[in-house]
Amino acid sequence: xxxxxxxxxxxxxxxxxxxxxxxxxxxxxxxxxxxxxxxxxxxxxxxxxxxxxxxxxxxxxxxxxxxxxxxxxxxxxxxxxxxxxxxxxxxxxxxxxxxxxxxxxxxxxxxxxxxxxxxxxxxxxxxxxxxxxxxxxxxxxxxxxxxxxxxxxxxxxxxxxxxxxxxxxxxxxxxxxxxxxxxxxxxxxxxxxxxxxxxxxxxxxxxxxxxxxxxxxxxxxxxxxxxxxxxxxxxxxxxxxxxxxxxxxxxxxxxxxxxxxxxxxxxxxxxxxxxxxxx
Ligand SMILES: [Zn+2]
Numbered sequence: 695x696x697x698x699x700x701x702x703x704x705x706x707x708x709x710x711x712x713x714x715x716x717x718x719x720x721x722x723x724x725x726x727x728x729x730x731x732x733x734x735x736x737x738x739x740x741x742x743x744x745x746x747x748x749x750x751x752x753x754x755x756x757x758x759x760x761x762x763x764x765x766x767x768x769x770x771x772x773x774x775x776x777x778x779x780x781x782x783x784x785x786x787x788x789x790x791x792x793x794x795x796x797x798x799x800x801x802x803x804x805x806x807x808x809x810x811x812x813x814x815x816x817x818x819x820x821x822x823x824x825x826x827x828x829x830x831x832x833x834x835x836x837x838x839x840x841x842x843x844x845x846x847x848x849x850x851x852x853x854x855x856x857x858x859x860x861x862x863x864x865x866x867x868x869x870x871x872x873x874x875x876x877x878x879x880x881x882x883x884x885x886x887x888x889x890x891x892x893x894x895x896x897x898x899x900x901x902x903x904x905x906x907x908x909x910x911x912x913x914x915x916x917x918x919x920x921x922x923x924x925x926x927x928x929x930x931x932x933x934x935x936x937x938x939x940x941x942x943x944x945x946x947x948x949x950x951x952x953x954x955x956x957x958x959x960x961x962x963x964x965x966x967x968x969x970x971x972x973x
Contacts, residue, residue, distance in 0.1 A: 765948065768821065769800070779801065851883060875913050893922075901930065911934070912934055912955075936952070
């Protein structure tokens with residue numbers, strides 16, 4: 695009886711647990727693999743530049759997903775005074791850890807003086823720098839996370855939007871590689887999207903990006919940028935990227951990004967392909 699139990703336990707271990715342990719990371723859906731195959735047949739080299747190593751996501755998991763999905767992984771984390779990589783020592787450890795796998799490595803910058811405070815030797819080890827416009831200094835110069843809407847007021851909407859426009863231009867003038875979530879507006883002023891992001895303003899913004907060698911991201915979980923911006927950016931010859939902006943280790947399948955590549959007939963040479971060290 696006892697012997698039988700041991701055999702039963704061992705059988706369970708071999709046939710049930712061993713396969714699970716050997717492949718514990720998620721697999722892409724058939725639908726995603728078919729979509730990637732269609733895009734690859736058109737000549738695309740697909741790179742997801744916006745994979746945060748947070749919430750359980752690791753360089754190993756990002757590399758495993760790259761092998762399974764056929765989409766190259768670019769891993770990064772947030773830098774800045776109030777962020778996980780708050781100094782150069784932490785950034786050095788992050789790079790060292792990510793370098794254990796053959797991945798593109800970047801940072802997401804949140805302080806507007808990042809290019810002065812980040813160690814140049816560390817910047818030189820990075821493949822890219824990504825930023826967004828979602829943190830703007832308030833009237834007293836304190837950084838304000840714009841998605842935390844209960845933490846700030848907008849008393850004068852036109853004046854706020856004008857200040858935000860100046861902020862957007864500041865970010866795209868920094869030595870960044872990718873502008874994530876372009877044309878973002880916080881929910882309470884989203885109703886002004888079309889009157890704020892006029893064709894003229896979008897055009898000026900895109901021209902600045904092109905002049906500074908900044909690519910514009912089509913982020914999968916975001917509704918920004920809208921199609922009109924993507925189309926204008928393409929017309930002007932800007933480079934585009936795709937990205938997931940994950941918060942955990944659940945594998946986002948980049949649905950919106952990949953769908954838009956197909957629906958808008960975007961061509962492989964319109965996507966930014968690194969490595970092309972900028973700093
Ligand atoms: Zn991000």
